[in-house]
Structure formats: structure tokens, C-alpha cells
Amino acid sequence: MIDPTDRGFTLGDGLFETVLVEDGQVRRLDAHLARLNAGCDALGLPRPGEIALPPLPVEGRHALRLSWSAGVGGRGLDRPPAITPQLTITLAPAPLAGPARLITARTVRRNEHSPASGLKTLSYLDNVLARAEARARGGDEAVMLNTAGNLACAAAANLFWIADDRLFTPALGCGALAGITRARLMAAHPVEEVVAGRDALDRADALLLTNSLSGVRHVGALDGRSLAPHPLAARLASLLA
């Protein structure tokens, strides 16, 4: 249980990782811990020590969540002189979803002027609001623009698009999450990191989402426009499977 004065709860002061577990096998834990460490450096939090996880006694697909909060201490915004972070680990089923129905969020934009935007932090309310808007408008995932009106990422995934057989994704400086599957895809296939407005998606032949739980996920519709399957998208999905 979490102390009610834990800064992760009171202020969203902390980080998390969502790790895929397939038939009990924890996938790419090293990459997740490396990102968690980098996030600690960016936010001024102590790094966790080594975290070793045994195979877990579960079948099928699960999400292992590591939360690393700033812990108890200090009323108000100031962190205490000695930060004592708190590690919390939870596990939940994570079935594969079908093709995404994307909605471009109108009510909230991603803050590319915050170091938090590149990180998975315990302050994820903007993402919650974007997703809720997408659900309310008939979608199941949101495209988030940054405050300049350029593409950043989806609420819980990175965003890629295919145009003329070239693969594009928003640059990290646009407020995109530094996704592990994003990096894997870029290592496996040439990707152009760009600053692009929402209209780039209207000219795209196909869209893809990536995250650790779903790998490469196809996009079936964007703001009500249906998108047909694309051979390069299928190739990229199997490349990372």
C-alpha cells in the first residue's frame, strides 16, 4: 500500500515503466531500467538499484508495472533533503488490441516545454484526458498535438506514418515519449524524425502505433477516415514481433 503522503500520490512526483510479460517471461527489462534511470537523472530523483525479476507464474500476455515514486517527505512542492523513493510493482492482464481507431485530441495538448513529456511520469493526467476525449468521440486512442500544433505521439504509444513508402515519426523535441519500441523500430528500419503538423497524417498511406505492450499496432481509422492495411506496416509489425 502507498502512504497517503507519498509524493507520487500527492504530486505525481515519480516515474513508471510498463513492461510486457509473455507467458511469464519479462521482456526487455534492461531497456526499461535504462530508461527509468535516465528519467531519474532528468527529474533529479535517485536511481533505483538493480531490479531483478524472476519468471512470473502467469500465462498469456501481462503488463508488469514498475512505479518509482519520490516517496514520503516534505509538505508542499519542495522535496525533502534526503529523498527516499518507493518502488511499487503490479501485474495485470494485457490482451492484444485490434487496429486502433485514432481521434485527434482537441481539448488538451502535449507540453513540449516540459522535461516530463519525454518520460513516463506519475503525472499522466494530460494523457488520461486525451484518451477520455478519444473514447467519448468514438475512438480508442488519441493523437496528441504539442502546444505549437505539431504532432507529438499518441496518449499511450508513439506514432508513425507511411507516405510514399517512407516511414516518419515526430522528433523527440516535439514532446514525443522516448519509447522503447520506437527506438527498436528505428534501429530495424529507416525512419525520418520530423516536425510535422496534423495535415501530414491526411497525406499518409498508413499509420502505426508502437509501445511495449502491443509492439507495432495497426491503425484502422483516423478521425473517422478508414485506413487500409499496408504491406510495409505488416512487414514492420512482423520485424518487431
Place this chain on the structure above:
Amino acid sequence: MIDPTDRGFTLGDGLFETVLVEDGQVRRLDAHLARLNAGCDALGLPRPGEIALPPLPVEGRHALRLSWSAGVGGRGLDRPPAITPQLTITLAPAPLAGPARLITARTVRRNEHSPASGLKTLSYLDNVLARAEARARGGDEAVMLNTAGNLACAAAANLFWIADDRLFTPALGCGALAGITRARLMAAHPVEEVVAGRDALDRADALLLTNSLSGVRHVGALDGRSLAPHPLAARLASLLA
């Protein structure tokens, strides 16, 4: 204690209020609950029912914190169909601080394109980072600019300035918190709500901070420039005391 799957902890999905308690008397609870209700409407959370608090057996100044989190339910960003929010109440001493030493934050900006910016939410990491930067640079509170580079508010207070005996504050649309003491000050004295860049503070004769715990707080220095006491600032402080 908080459940480790409470969305307030995992995602910062919730709101809070910080209420002044003087010698056991809870101050302006109605105004805080009205703001909490408005925040629930903005974020799509159920409102709390009536919250009645007796006088508390404490002497001196305390901060009563009400946290209203989205509660347990739903792995990932999607809220569960039936949201069961969780109310958490804590109390901590809150001594009065002296004149503020303000530092303009460079590493993080306030997102005026998020509905969360006007609210006290459990996703307060940007404010934590701004405050930490101010502390690291010799201050004790941060001035936050919004993503357009205009003034928004301080990390844990609203910002006012005096120029030619006129009183100014950033408009709410700039990403300023909808502060209760801000509203009280505006009801007690003419205030001009403006869109203004950081340079407006260089031309100011005096600066003030407001929040529920400190009322009107004087500013002794801004980015290393000392600011002398100002008669209007003193008048406003006693007006709201």
C-alpha cells in the same frame, strides 16, 4: 493508505485542495469545495458529496489537504465504467514564510493548452520541477512562463505585480491557477488581468504572491534583483489578512 493501483498514484488522475487551518479553524472550506467540484466537472470525475469538517484540535497554522483521486480501476489510461473516487485527508504544520525570492524557471513551462493548468491536480510534476530549479538557483519559489513565453503564475501561488500604482495579474487563459486568494484579491481591489511577457516584471515596482496558506506574500527579490517594500502591497496584505 492508498491502493497501489489507485489512479491518483499511477497516473496523477485526481485533484487536491490545500486549506488553511488557523488554531483549529478551517478557513474558507466552501470556496475550496466549490473549486474542487468545478475541477471534477472539468476532468470528468464524479463530485465529492458534502464534506463537513469539525474544528481540529491543533494550534497555530496548519495545511489541511483534501485529495480526490479517481480511485482504483482500469489498467492503463482508460477510466473504468464506474469511477469510485477516493477522498484522502491529511494535516501538516504550515508556518508563514518570509518575503519570497523568485527565480524564473527556464527548464519547464506551464501548459496553457491543458485544462489541468487551471486546476490543482495530482499531476503536479511540472510545478515540482519549477520549484526544484528555483531552489537550485538560490530562490524559494519559481515564476512559471507558459509555452508562449508569457507569465502564468508561481509554482504554488498566483502572481501579481504593481506598476504605476496599478495592480496586474496574468489572465487565467495564460495557464494561471484559478486561485481562491487570487479571486479574493480581485474582489477587494481593482486588478487588470493581462497577457504579459516576463519583461513586465522588470518594469514592475513590486511583486506579490497569493495562495490560501500565505494570503498575500511579499516578494523580496526576482532573479537576484532586490525589491523594496511597497505601500500598496502592504495595504493589500492587510486587506486580506
